[in-house]
Amino acid sequence: MNRKECFSTLLVLLFCLFASAQHDSVSASTQFPAHPRILWLKGEEKNILQTVRTDATWRKIHESIMAECDALTGAPELKRELEGRRLLGVSREGLRRIFFLSYAWRMTGDKKYLQRGEKEMLAICGFSDWNPSHFLDVAEMTMGVAIGYDWLFDGLPEASRTTIREAILQKGLQPSLLGRNNGWLRASHNWNQVCNAGMLYGSLAIYENEPALSREIINRGLRSIVLPMEDYRPDGAYPEGYGYWGYGTSFNVLFISAVEKAFGTDFGLTGLPGFLKTADYLEHVTGTTGNAFNYSDAGNGGGLQPAMFWFAAKRKEPSLLWVERGRLEREAPGRHIRNRLLPAIMLWGNGVRMKDISAPQQLFWTGNGKSPVALMRTSWTDDKGIYLGLKAGSASVNHAHMDAGSFILEADGVRWGIDLGMQDYNSLESKGVRIWDKGQYAQRWEVYRYNNYAHSTLTINDSLQRVTGNAPITKHSASPALMHAVCDLSEVYKGELLKAGRGVAIVDQSYVVVRDEVEAPQKATTLRWTLVTPADVNITGDNTAELSKNGRKLGLRVETPLKVQMKSSPAVSKNAYDAANPGVTLTGFEVTLPPGYRGSITVLLVPGGLQHKTYRLPGALAEWP
Incomplete structure (x- = not known):
């Protein structure tokens, strides 16, 4: 081990010692829901089904997800193919496919979606690793496989459960314990948000089999994710700009939403100064043309942001969704199917009627x-x-x-x-x-x-x-x-x-x-x-x-x-x-x-x-x- 690695390991040990001296939010006595427990509990499908039946806009989104899932049933399986030093493109597509297919299975019970989701996960779990040297790749892959394991749990054969569970443990969670892989624990940018969210989902998915490790990682995440959340002070302006708001903030919301659903509390995260205000930033940073002010490392244009539906529900302010309403009503549904988080909009936006979304008052x-x-x-x-x-x-x-x-x-x-x-x-x-x-x-x-x-x-x-x-x-x-x-x-x-x-x-x-x-x-x-x-x-x-x-x-x-x-x-x-x-x-x-x-x-x-x-x-x- 060279000097740099020694120093990195020392920092991680100091971080862990400091963290362990603090109160654990999740203990051995904490109750966990049965599967499915990530984001969407058993029986909650009926509310979304009712919304889909009665609202044309939500029905259009749902049908576009289902059509994409039908197309995915005939797609070739993903392969471990790096682009430069990254596996991130494959990880993101894996998350997208599994999120979509798992949603389709829970909404319809059609086994073709279960079987294709299982096939996708087994292919990914067969990779030699999930590229821990660029840990965003591991985080997104772990999140996707964890959602699939949890949402498809009741329909998966025991042999598949074992294979998937072991991959989450060995290729997702365990690599996050190594100092050379987890510098993001001390970061105040999107890496912290994305990686902590991925590790949280993996821990929630396999909690029954790895309770002590899962608690350690969940508590570690609750302590660590406050670092990037400090950067929303005082007004909610996201330091890395529009593009990375769609990345870091969305995964921060995925983290909080999953914690709330599993434990019935967000452990104070939502109340951190500036965080809920960031929805105003995201809305105002979009211009009259529908394109965002793309300063810093952001691409041109703009896109649907599912996390905005979570913010609007939290703040009970439908006008925060004015831009999102415009995208949903004016843009073809097919434009949104590449958004790997699209199914989350059905969970966070459930029940919001488009006609109730009015224009903001502030210019x-x-x-x-x-x-x-x-x-x-x-x-x-x-x-x-x-x-x-x-x-x-x-x-x-x-x-x-x-x-x-x-x-x-x-x-x-x-x-x-x-x-x-x-x-x-x-x-x-x-x-x-x-x-x-x-x-x-x-x-x-x-x-x-x-x-x-x-x-x-x-x-x-x-x-x-x-x-x-x-x-x-x-x-x-x-x-x-x-x-x-x-x-x-x-x-x-x-x-x-x-x-x-x-x-x-x-x-x-x-x-x-x-x-x-x-x-x-x-x-x-x-x-x-x-x-x-x-x-x-x-x-x-x-x-x-x-x-x-x-x-x-x-x-x-x-x-x-x-x-x-x-x-x-x-x-x-x-x-x-x-x-x-x-x-x-x-x-x-x-x-x-x-x-x-x-x-x-x-x-x-x-x-x-x-x-x-x-x-x-x-x-x-x-x-x-």
Whole structure:
């Protein structure tokens, strides 16, 4: 064992000693329900059947799950095939298949779903291992097999039960006890949430056969999962962004929901500060187009989030489901069948009538924490309205990019200002790119989509933003006359600027203003202002441009006493490993700040185009209410 492994093992031992000194929530006297006990107790099927019979939307979801299960009965079995260092794609598909098939069996009693679920599990249990070196793979595989074992328990032959149970133990739970595999126990990001959830499900599934080990892992999870849940303080903004909210938060909800169902209590987890508030974040981070503000490592677009139905039920606020209602009613059911957690929506949303889901009242939301954001719109019901999102924070946060001060903009049904989002990890790792190093000059920041050059923010002297810098949101207002947020970017540009502040606003519910206030050092300083856009760009004057897309227009005008040079170029990287960005343009301008310059640059963004009239430009950021 090398020094690093010794140190890791020591940390785990210290963690376990500290944890064992605390009170165990689950003891030998704790009562466990009989199978099925994970998420969905015996006899609860009848409530869902009643909902399916009486509600067309829920019936459509149910029928899409059943149709997919019918298709799965003829699919080839999964094989242990790694993609790079990950088995995660196979694990996720395994979870999806088993979750779907087990749901179908419990809802219909049709043995073809039982037999296919059994076949899937036996194939997975025959793998040499579930890839513990990348423990997310083990966690999702364990969760899937545990759900199948528990939900299909009464129909499984004893020989199959034994095989599946031993695999959960030997390939799921036991590897989590080794220090080299369980660093996630001390993490405050999605790995903790996903891995603890997977191990909880495995422990609940085989409790009768491994009571002591199961209790140890359940209690360990209850103590450990509070670490990532701390990151929802104070307002619910998820530090890793939309994409990882759909991962980490969903598995956190799966953890709590299973604990509640099994023990009749959540042991205080739901009440941790900020956690229930995160449903507001998820709803507001989705724009008028239905796509999310995809900052950090998030993909483009948006998708159905089953966990939102759990939050809405907990808070007794159906309006939290406004976005989800829109997806269910407007999108074809087939779009959702790749969501491996889709059956959970039938459990958590059971009984919610779509007609009872009304639009939210608030048009503005802001959240502080590790990755502060401000999200504002002119309407929830007008898909042509304005949506504006501001990202602050730090590049040091897990999965973050150098995007402090960046924004997205939607109007007239078009996303004018975009975030390029993530690039597939394996596409970079397979080329030898070290994307997990977060040092100031790490190779991660050479990836095109990760640095500030390709975000809608400022670049100073062609330099990277400071990784250790942090940009807080310092003020905001939901006033319809000047709906806005202001962030302090000074730390992010330390060494290049003495001070930097950015305010973004929707003015009079009609157009957008981005105001930057800077103080330069005693040397000439080059400032580049960028808008990343999928639109066609036509530079129309010394300080103006017109963007066009889908028959719509957006006018851009720069207001500053300094001479600016308008620029526009394709979003093309020189690195062979970077993903292509077809149809995307970087537009904006460059300006030279004189030595010691203190002043502002204001950019006006007008849906419909500049109309050659006077627009109200807010004054200094200090005067914004």
